Amino acid sequence: MAEHFDVSRSAIAAEVGRLIGLRLVEEVEPVASRGGRRPAIIDLAGGVRFVGIAIGATSVSAAVTDGCLQVLAFERLQCDVRQGPEPVLELATELSRKLLRQLGVQQPLGVGVGVPGPVDFSRGILVSPPIMPGWGGYPVRDFLAQEFGCPAVMDNDVNVMALGEQHAGVAGKAENLLFVKIGTGIGCGIVANGDLYRGMNGCAGDMGHVPIADSEAHCGCGNTGCLEASFSGAALSRDALAAARSGSSPLLWELLDRHGTLTAVEVGRAARAGDAASVKLVRDGGRRVGQVLAGVVSFFNPELIVLGGGLTLLSHVLLAEIRAVIYRRSLPLATRSLPIMVSQVGQQGGVIGAARLVSEEVYRFSR
Numbered sequence: 001m002a003e004h005f006d007v008s009r010s011a012i013a014a015e016v017g018r019l020i021g022l023r024l025v026e027e028v029e030p031v032a033s034r035g036g037r038r039p040a041i042i043d044l045a046g047g048v049r050f051v052g053i054a055i056g057a058t059s060v061s062a063a064v065t066d067g068c069l070q071v072l073a074f075e076r077l078q079c080d081v082r083q084g085p086e087p088v089l090e091l092a093t094e095l096s097r098k099l100l101r102q103l104g105v106q107q108p109l110g111v112g113v114g115v116p117g118p119v120d121f122s123r124g125i126l127v128s129p130p131i132m133p134g135w136g137g138y139p140v141r142d143f144l145a146q147e148f149g150c151p152a153v154m155d156n157d158v159n160v161m162a163l164g165e166q167h168a169g170v171a172g173k174a175e176n177l178l179f180v181k182i183g184t185g186i187g188c189g190i191v192a193n194g195d196l197y198r199g200m201n202g203c204a205g206d207m208g209h210v211p212i213a214d215s216e217a218h219c220g221c222g223n224t225g226c227l228e229a230s231f232s233g234a235a236l237s238r239d240a241l242a243a244a245r246s247g248s249s250p251l252l253w254e255l256l257d258r259h260g261t262l263t264a265v266e267v268g269r270a271a272r273a274g275d276a277a278s279v280k281l282v283r284d285g286g287r288r289v290g291q292v293l294a295g296v297v298s299f300f301n302p303e304l305i306v307l308g309g310g311l312t313l314l315s316h317v318l319l320a321e322i323r324a325v326i327y328r329r330s331l332p333l334a335t336r337s338l339p340i341m342v343s344q345v346g347q348q349g350g351v352i353g354a355a356r357l358v359s360e361e362v363y364r365f366s367r
Contacts, residue, residue: 025042026043026045044067050065052350054161056184060079065352069356081116081135085135111153114350117135121153153361157350160353161350163196163353164345167353170344175193177189178297180307182309183233183311190300208228240252255269255270282315312342
């Protein structure tokens with residue numbers, strides 16, 4: 001271990017002693033001596049508990065994990081992020097406390113949270129989030145730290161999802177990873193050389209606002225032609241309503257008449273049933289996402305792309321179109337051994353990633 005961290009054995013011993021004193025690690029059992037003092041196996045303390053919170057555009061999820069980030073309790077509730085920070089954070093706090101009480105935990109060692117907007121990571125605030133009115137500048141991180149009496153960290157939702165995928169999903173030990181969330185918005189979490197890459201100001205990977213050549217759709221950020229304005233949950237609902245009302249899709253019109261609205265769920269159902277208009281909507285969206293990702297792949301040369309978010313459940317057509325465009329338009333050397341997969345972590349990816357984020361802060365090695 002001393003060689004790995006390039007420090008002396010005495011420094012390692014002092015750090016381990018500090019962590020034992022803080023009840024973050026514990027001696028599990030001694031091992032056979034090879035001369036001198038018998039060494040001991042050190043493991044994460046069994047009583048360590050973290051809270052991970054994932055705030056989405058339409059839901060709030062919370063989980064309590066152990067030190068190894070195994071989920072011990074999890075719950076997800078519907079919630080509109082446009083209500084503003086106070087009611088949403090109150091719901092997230094109460095949900096987390098409910099899970100802690102269920103497990104008999106008095107206080108977690110840290111709280112991590114992911115939010116669907118641009119985050120100034122060092123200050124723990126959102127900066128002009130397009131879909132989160134009233135959240136800009138609100139001290140989310142400090143609010144949670146005060147509420148729970150422990151360290152708190154906040155990051156963009158797709159960044160924590162990338163960490164969750166790397167820890168518990170198909171990404172495994174991938175050192176250079178793109179995690180692409182396609183849902184209410186579109187974002188990309190970037191893992192470079194094993195570490196999360198945020199860029200200079202924390203907005204690296206915001207591919208939802210990359211301009212698309214064949215689109216003039218108005219975006220929530222104030223610009224026109226953004227990828228997110230062309231293909232996202234809201235954009236798909238908008239285009240599906242237009243298709244239903246124009247008569248180009250009798251099935252979408254039937255679903256609209258039955259449900260009173262059209263969401264991505266109805267579009268996916270129609271696409272799987274073979275509705276031509278719905279298949280075209282999904283395929284056009286996949287083509288546009290693929291076009292943006294093709295440029296990113298040629299530029300970044302990742303070893304793996306993982307697709308997550310609600311829209312990835314629409315239809316196999318979406319994944320097939322994204323793959324086809326990337327493989328066709330990116331440099332052959334960049335795609336020669338590039339797998340493009342759908343996340344298998346599901347709804348717990350964000351909370352696991354948020355818990356990992358704060359665990360890294362709590363266990364940060366003190367030089």
